Amino acid sequence: MSGRKKAPRYGHRPGHRIFHWLIRCFGVGPAYAVLVFVIGYYVFFRPSARRAAGEYLDLTFPGRGRRGRLRLTYRYYYQFGLCLVDQAAAGILGPQKLRLDFPDDPEIRRLDGEGRGLVLITSHVGVWQRAIAVMEFMRRSVYLHLRREAASESMGLAGFEAAAPHVVSPDGFLGGVPELSSALAHGNIVAVMGDRGYGSATCARVEFLGKSAAFPLLPYHLALTTDSDIVVFLTSRAGRMRFRLRAHIVRMTPELRAMDKNEARLLLLRRYVGLLEEHLREHPLAWFNFFDFWAGS
Amino acid sequence: MELKRRLKELIISELKLTNVTADDISDDGPLFGADSALGLDSLDAVELVVLLQKEFGVEVGDRATATAAFTSINSLAAFLAPKIPQG
Numbered sequence: 001m002s003g004r005k006k007a008p009r010y011g012h013r014p015g016h017r018i019f020h021w022l023i024r025c026f027g028v029g030p031a032y033a034v035l036v037f038v039i040g041y042y043v044f045f046r047p048s049a050r051r052a053a054g055e056y057l058d059l060t061f062p063g064r065g066r067r068g069r070l071r072l073t074y075r076y077y078y079q080f081g082l083c084l085v086d087q088a089a090a091g092i093l094g095p096q097k098l099r100l101d102f103p104d105d106p107e108i109r110r111l112d113g114e115g116r117g118l119v120l121i122t123s124h125v126g127v128w129q130r131a132i133a134v135m136e137f138m139r140r141s142v143y144l145h146l147r148r149e150a151a152s153e154s155m156g157l158a159g160f161e162a163a164a165p166h167v168v169s170p171d172g173f174l175g176g177v178p179e180l181s182s183a184l185a186h187g188n189i190v191a192v193m194g195d196r197g198y199g200s201a202t203c204a205r206v207e208f209l210g211k212s213a214a215f216p217l218l219p220y221h222l223a224l225t226t227d228s229d230i231v232v233f234l235t236s237r238a239g240r241m242r243f244r245l246r247a248h249i250v251r252m253t254p255e256l257r258a259m260d261k262n263e264a265r266l267l268l269l270r271r272y273v274g275l276l277e278e279h280l281r282e283h284p285l286a287w288f289n290f291f292d293f294w295a296g297s
Numbered sequence: 298m299e300l301k302r303r304l305k306e307l308i309i310s311e312l313k314l315t316n317v318t319a320d321d322i323s324d325d326g327p328l329f330g331a332d333s334a335l336g337l338d339s340l341d342a343v344e345l346v347v348l349l350q351k352e353f354g355v356e357v358g359d360r361a362t363a364t365a366a367f368t369s370i371n372s373l374a375a376f377l378a379p380k381i382p383q384g
Contacts (some may be wrong), residue, residue: 053338126335140361172360173329173360173363173364173367174329174339174342174363175339176360177339177340177342177343177346178342178346178357178358178360178362178363178367179358179359179360179363180343181342181343181346181347182346182356182357182358182359183358184349185346185347186351200338200339201339202338202339202340217345218339218340218342221340221343222343225343225344225347226347
């Protein structure tokens with residue numbers, strides 16, 4: 001799925017430098033304050049920014065008037081800005097400054113003990129980069145399926161203390177799929193975005209927030225073919241430099257193995273979409289996927 | 298059985314290709330992409346990696362190897378031949 005990105009790139013180098021300087025010298029507080037004006041500029045003077053958020057906000061908060069929609073768009077981008085400031089602060093002040101609450105899950109410990117491959121599905125919510133680092137306790141290699149430029153922006157934030165993840169670019173021949181398959185077959189962890197298909201990714205259309213949207217099938221196909229379990233990670237901002245992480249485990253059961261692979265893939269995809277929708281009902285201003293997600297519906 | 302023939306039959310059975318016989322698959326035609334008569338995509342590549350590991354104990358774990366090996370039946374056979382016992 002090539003898709004088309006609707007949003008402009010946010011900010012520019014001098015602007016980023018100002019934020020970095022503020023964070024380094026005074027902490028995140030002043031950066032949050034400056035954000036109030038920066039977001040105002042984007043929301044009121046950049047129609048492309050309003051368009052990029054428009055469809056998601058219309059589906060999530062239907063029936064808003066022009067003013068209500070503008071207020072909502074402002075709140076939405078402000079939440080996005082807070083996450084960006086927190087992520088930047090983690091990069092500048094150290095990843096330990098960003099607190100990620102993740103309850104010790106015995107089921108995840110059990111997965112570790114079994115030593116099978118693990119497909120970690122992340123989404124454009126909260127600080128997904130930091131969430132991946134949580135799996136470091138497993139002492140297995142992590143393969144991150146992400147464009148190199150996006151990875152280089154986020155890796156400094158991921159907070160890996162031991163080995164940094166292997167970045168496998170989705171661009172080029174077969175989108176790095178052979179590397180990911182081999183990694184899973186060796187019991188490693190493969191982290192993929194569940195809500196964005198890159199390059200020529202094979203997608204399926206399912207209902208998402210009441211409208212047909214295209215989601216990549218790769219995570220589920222990888223899990224089914226390599227007999228790996230799935231963990232869906234969803235994060236949400238809980239306060240200043242503080243995020244919560246929820247993990248949903250989807251085991252590869254004998255029933256799934258026995259199913260027709262196309263049906264099993266769709267079943268797993270729908271389960272992921274259901275989890276994402278549930279998360280967004282609780283945190284509706286927390287999905288930062290500025291992408292023509294419902295294109296062609 | 299000749300390696301190329303065996304590969305074609307394995308691909309047909311494991312990737313569940315319908316209306317295709319081993320004779321329909323050319324030795325030097327592309328396996329993947331829009332120009333491929335088989336129409337294989339990146340999801341099929343997952344199957345192929347696992348298939349090679351299961352059937353031949355051979356790994357295709359990096360991009361350079363995959364690019365060289367997965368071009369055609371000829372390239373796949375050339376990649377596998379030195380790694381598996383001939384018989």
